Amino acid sequence: MAYKTETVAILGLGLIGGSLARALRENRFSQRFIGYGRRLPSLEQGVALGVIDEYTQDLGEAVSAADIIVIAAPTLVAADLLDEILALTDGHAHAPLVTDVASVKGNLHARAQRDDGTLPPNVVLGHPIAGSERSGVAASDARLFVNHRVILTPDVGNDPAAVDTIAAMWTATGADVVQMSVKDHDTVLAATSHLPHALAYALVDALAQSDASDDIFRFAAGGFRDFTRIASSDPVMWRDIAIANRDALLSAIDTFGEHLAILREQVAASDADGMEATFTRAKTARDEFAAILAQRQRGH
Numbered sequence: 150m151a152y153k154t155e156t157v158a159i160l161g162l163g164l165i166g167g168s169l170a171r172a173l174r175e176n177r178f179s180q181r182f183i184g185y186g187r188r189l190p191s192l193e194q195g196v197a198l199g200v201i202d203e204y205t206q207d208l209g210e211a212v213s214a215a216d217i218i219v220i221a222a223p224t225l226v227a228a229d230l231l232d233e234i235l236a237l238t239d240g241h242a243h244a245p246l247v248t249d250v251a252s253v254k255g256n257l258h259a260r261a262q263r264d265d266g267t268l269p270p271n272v273v274l275g276h277p278i279a280g281s282e283r284s285g286v287a288a289s290d291a292r293l294f295v296n297h298r299v300i301l302t303p304d305v306g307n308d309p310a311a312v313d314t315i316a317a318m319w320t321a322t323g324a325d326v327v328q329m330s331v332k333d334h335d336t337v338l339a340a341t342s343h344l345p346h347a348l349a350y351a352l353v354d355a356l357a358q359s360d361a362s363d364d365i366f367r368f369a370a371g372g373f374r375d376f377t378r379i380a381s382s383d384p385v386m387w388r389d390i391a392i393a394n395r396d397a398l399l400s401a402i403d404t405f406g407e408h409l410a411i412l413r414e415q416v417a418a419s420d421a422d423g424m425e426a427t428f429t430r431a432k433t434a435r436d437e438f439a440a441i442l443a444q445r446q447r448g449h
């Protein structure tokens with residue numbers, strides 16, 4: 150089978166960039182993978198693991214060698230890299246396609262926008278809704294995106310052929326590609342991903358700082374483990390997400406705070422009916438979500 154594209158450059162070779170390179174290699178989407186990054190050991194490890202074929206620490210070199218550039222660094226760094234790429238490629242007739250995997254789209258969209266409000270034809274922003282609390286190229290996995298959603302946020306100015314190619318790239322990994330506006334993406338992800346991470350970090354931090362923290366961690370079991378797994382995620386990644394999606398995250402935290410205040414009142418008043426109603430509504434919604442998730446994992 151012919152390759153769809155020749156060379157993909159991954160800028161920031163960690164869990165997501167490494168997993169994408171592995172998946173695209175396995176599925177013969179591209180045949181050559183170049184890593185670009187700050188940390189030499191990650192790049193060397195990427196070559197040793199067969200995730201990338203070569204690496205460079207010269208951004209211009211990575212950009213000029215690639216058909217597709219995937220920015221896979223933490224969210225705020227990703228925006229700076231996008232600026233640098235645009236400066237290198239602006240006005241080029243054969244500029245490579247540029248995409249990203251960052252968890253927030255608004256800040257990257259703002260950086261990519263031209264004075265007339267349009268996006269450059271070749272810059273198609275995206276976000277795979279798959280990952281884990283682990284980071285680094287050693288944790289990368291070719292099957293990470295199988296049966297997971299990838300959200301693309303194409304906008305006015307984008308070349309439809311570029312959008313199709315980036316969609317085909319993700320489809321090759323086994324993902325299910327959907328499109329959304331940047332605003333909707335950032336609002337939805339604030340609620341479904343950024344808020345849960347903020348809560349998990351806040352809960353573990355609060356308990357770790359309490360006087361009884363030794364006992365708390367000694368006797369905590371499955372419930373605590375399930376609720377807090379994501380507090381083991383990379384602090385820099387989540388710092389960047391909280392800064393980049395500040396307003397939507399604040400709004401999600403406030404809405405949650407209102408619901409927590411109601412539950413607090415129900416607990417304080419031993420309001421059995423109120424608590425049962427809250428917990429029943431939540432259980433019904435969570436059970437429905439679990440069923441949808443199971444269906445998606447079976448590839449439906």
Ligand SMILES: NC(=O)c1ccc[n+]([C@@H]2O[C@H](COP(=O)([O-])OP(=O)(O)OC[C@H]3O[C@@H](n4cnc5c(N)ncnc54)[C@H](O)[C@@H]3O)[C@@H](O)[C@H]2O)c1
Binds near residue numbers: 166
């Ligand atoms: N981890 C997840 O679950 C997940 C899921 C979807 C999207 N994302 C997004 O994907 C991106 C990467 O996350 P990850 O989990 O792969 O993180 P990671 O820490 O595993 O990888 C990030 C890589 O970027 C590199 N990097 C940092 N600063 C850099 C710079 N200035 N220039 C070049 N490279 C630099 C790091 O050295 C590292 O190799 C983030 O934007 C994150 O928000 C993460």
Ligand SMILES: O=C(O)C(=O)C[C@]1(C(=O)O)C=C[C@@H](O)C=C1
Binds near residue numbers: 278342382
């Ligand atoms: O499964 C996890 O550990 C994740 O945190 C993955 C997760 C999520 O919140 O679902 C985290 C950040 C991303 O931008 C997308 C996916």
